[in-house]
Amino acid sequence: MGDNGDGGGSTGVVAILVIFIIIxxxxxxxxxxRLFGGGGTKINVNVQAPAAPAPAAPAPSR
Structure with missing residues (x-):
């Protein structure tokens, strides 16, 4: 009679390795x-300095 147990264990190991590689x-x-443009996220790097405030008008003298 033939040996049916030959290589049975290695078949399971190969199946697990194939599933792991696919994952x-x-x-x-x-x-x-996601890394190379797959996502729709765009980052705006246009940074501007805030505008300087207008000088205050001098107080009227009495």
Missing amino acids: VVVVLFAFRG
Whole structure:
């Protein structure tokens, strides 16, 4: 009779490794999509100094 137990354990290990690799690839694609313009977030870097206040009018003398 043939040996049915040959390689049964390694098949499970290979299946787990394949699932793990697929998960890693999906996460990397999702992360890369968000990192390089996939998200709609835009940052405005146009920074302006506040305007100087107008000088106060002198108080009328009495």
